[in-house]
Amino acid sequence: MAVPFFDLTRQYAALEDDIRPAIDQVLRSQQCIGGPVVAELEEQLARYVGVRHAVGVSSGTDALLLSLMALNLKPGDEVVTSPFTFFAPIGSVMRLGATPVFVDIEPDGFNLDPTRLTEAIGPRTRALLPIHLFGQCAQMDQVMAAAYSPTGEALPVIEDLAQALGAQFEGRQAGSFGAAGCVSFFPTKNLGAAGDGGMVFTDDDALHERLRLLARHGARPKYHHIEVGGNFRLDAIQAAILSVKLRHLEAFCERRRAHAAYYDEALAGLEGLTLPSPGPGHQPVHNQYVVRVADRARLVAHLQQRGVGSAVYYPEALHTQPALKALGYQRGDFPRAEKACEEVLALPIFPELRVEEREQVARAVREGLQPGAPAT
Ligand SMILES: Cc1ncc(COP(=O)(O)O)c(C=O)c1O
Structure with a gap:
């Protein structure tokens, strides 16, 4: 008997009878961008993570890029993170012209070593980006305690929980500690779509507003662009599939x-x-x-x-x-x-x-x- 490393067909077979009608409903409504299905998923997942806001986006990578854009990350800015991870968080920092500053991982784990953060934080540090690798939270008590600039100002923490939706540390959900939490719905993730998708979680009203603005090409009102954003939308069909899976x-x-x-x-x-x-x-x-x-x-x-x-x-x-x-x-x-x-x-x-x-x-x-x- 061969044992597959991963088999997505089993989950689909088990949920097909619920997923197909959910997709059909979106198709019949032809509300394929935004709309109630996306809004409802955002609401449900925000509640699950324990924050007030969630913004559905096109991938986990875009969740990270959008969050970093919302912090106004610029060339010369530094983001302290881990060198042992998937490329997406680091690529997102670099696409904005900013510089990742690495700290090594823990001696007996795979997440960044929080005891190294203070020495890595300098006058150009604009954010910390811990990654909850393989489904285990970084040591978030120590990460949050270290998240201050050399002059004592609080630094935003962007959590990468692409691999860790549902993980908890000290009774709190991954994605609820920092200024923003970024999840991926890549098919093999803890909650997987039938394609790409992601979400940003935040408890910060102002950040939430900026995330929504930048995810729609910085337009407010429509066709009046006050900033350069992008198209970071989550498809309604993916949201419908995710809503079915969220029940499980x-x-x-x-x-x-x-x-x-x-x-x-x-x-x-x-x-x-x-x-x-x-x-x-x-x-x-x-x-x-x-x-x-x-x-x-x-x-x-x-x-x-x-x-x-x-x-x-x-x-x-x-x-x-x-x-x-x-x-x-x-x-x-x-x-x-x-x-x-x-x-x-x-x-x-x-x-x-x-x-x-x-x-x-x-x-x-x-x-x-x-x-x-x-x-x-
Ligand atoms: C740690 C980590 N961050 C970010 C991402 C990016 O997510 P996506 O593939 O949805 O863009 C992944 C995806 O594999 C990941 O493992």
């Missing part, structure tokens, strides 16, 4: 947690393997279940041979990527992030993963780590 979000999150708890137990104590270890106060929703493996290539080969999917997030840290060369970082600047790139391996986890499949994953991992196990 907590169940999806619970199933991800149950799979993670199973792996935690079934893979505990194996030599050469380090399991994710969320600290006190964290309640992750594992969008990925990422282990560290001393001899990754050998384990990957074994899993392949057993038909078990796996993936590497991320094979290369951002500070050594060609697109960031001009920033002048060198290999060796962020040793923890670089080491993570050599060791990380994501195992299959998605709500519809079957019990017998996760058992097979655990069996294959155990076998693959045994000394003398054949690599292929």
Whole structure:
């Protein structure tokens, strides 16, 4: 039996009877841009996250770009963030001509090390951008406590919760800590659309107004442009699909947690393997279940041979990527992030993963780590 790394068809098959009529309703109404379906999803998700406002947007990347635009980020401005993540948050900072300033990740986790923030914050710092990687919140108490300029002014925090909708830290939802929280509805995310989509969460009335203005080409009223914005809209068809899935979000999150708890137990104590270890106060929703493996290539080969999917997030840290060369970082600047790139391996986890499949994953991992196990 092969175990897929991810299988989206199962969720669709389970919800098809609800999703198809929801799409048809939008098509019949022909209110495909904006309208009540988008507004209702925004309202429901704002309530879920625990903030007053949510703005549906075209992708997680655009959620980040729009939020940074709303902060008036300009060339020369700096944003402190992590070098161990997907490219989107860093690319968004750079598209505005601003400069990402990296701090290394925690010694025993994958999120930015909050104890490094103060030394990275300087007179040009305009925002902090923590990423809740793999579905676990960054250490938000310490991030928020560090979010001050050298002269003591509060710095806005933009949370990237692309992978972490539903995750909590100290009883608060990811996306509710900072000035803005940016989520992705990429199909494999905790709440996935049938295409691209995203949302920005905020509790700040003024920021909310700016987000809406900039998401509509800076027009107020229509065709009178007071700023340069863009088209960052969420399609109504995607919103209809997401609304159906939202009814099941907590169940999806619970199933991800149950799979993670199973792996935690079934893979505990194996030599050469380090399991994710969320600290006190964290309640992750594992969008990925990422282990560290001393001899990754050998384990990957074994899993392949057993038909078990796996993936590497991320094979290369951002500070050594060609697109960031001009920033002048060198290999060796962020040793923890670089080491993570050599060791990380994501195992299959998605709500519809079957019990017998996760058992097979655990069996294959155990076998693959045994000394003398054949690599292929
Ligand atoms: C951490 C992180 N940030 C941002 C994004 C961007 O989201 P999208 O693909 O919806 O643009 C992703 C998507 O994979 C992500 O993993």
